[in-house]
Amino acid sequence: MTAHKPLLLLDVDGPLNPFAAKPHRRPEGYSTHRMKPDTWIAQHVGVPERLVKPLRVWLNPSHGAALQELPFELVWATTWEHDANEWIGWRIGLPREENLPVIEFGSQFVQRSDGTYVKTWRVVEYAAGRPFAWVDDQIGDIDREYVAKHHDGPALLHWIDPARGLTADDFALLADWAAALTPKEDTDGHRP
Numbered sequence: 001m002t003a004h005k006p007l008l009l010l011d012v013d014g015p016l017n018p019f020a021a022k023p024h025r026r027p028e029g030y031s032t033h034r035m036k037p038d039t040w041i042a043q044h045v046g047v048p049e050r051l052v053k054p055l056r057v058w059l060n061p062s063h064g065a066a067l068q069e070l071p072f073e074l075v076w077a078t079t080w081e082h083d084a085n086e087w088i089g090w091r092i093g094l095p096r097e098e099n100l101p102v103i104e105f106g107s108q109f110v111q112r113s114d115g116t117y118v119k120t121w122r123v124v125e126y127a128a129g130r131p132f133a134w135v136d137d138q139i140g141d142i143d144r145e146y147v148a149k150h151h152d153g154p155a156l157l158h159w160i161d162p163a164r165g166l167t168a169d170d171f172a173l174l175a176d177w178a179a180a181l182t183p184k185e186d187t188d189g190h191r192p
């Protein structure tokens with residue numbers, strides 16, 4: 001069976017970088033990185049690059065393997081955009097030579113009048129009806145309602161606590177969700 005796998009849309013800050021954890025206590029299993037990606041420098045308008053304070057990012061080097069074991073096609077859905085391939089992916093153990101696809105938000109990353117999260121409409125557009133799960137710390141019921149109305153296919157919007165990041169329970173939930181999507185063939189190989 002060669003049907004497309006569902007998409008797993010990955011936010012960085014929150015799910016992979018539990019930035020809201022207590023600042024003086026690095027979460028267990030995480031390493032501390034200090035970095036100055038282009039998107040971070042761009043937020044410091046008028047500040048010379050050398051004076052921009054590096055961004056502290058906590059990353060868990062086991063997350064890459066855990067994500068790759070899931071039956072999904074991985075896609076970045078983060079304001080880091082292409083910086084996620086350059087700065088994040090390989091540090092969590094994803095293969096350095098294989099960039100993940102990136103949902104570009106660019107100048108469209110603006111507040112929405114309907115109250116949905118800024119990424120939501122673009123995520124629906126990108127998925128184009130394909131089943132997807134989305135892990136993010138800034139999604140809620142209003143986004144679920146929007147997706148139910150505008151996305152013609154299965155979707156899971158799974159909120160992640162930015163003080164904890166992705167946990168084993170989250171990985172199990174994602175695996176279960178994907179497994180429930182797969183139509184099962186009977187044991188003789190016949191399809192119903």
Ligand SMILES: [Mg+2]
Nearest residue numbers: 011013014137
């Ligand atoms: Mg986030």
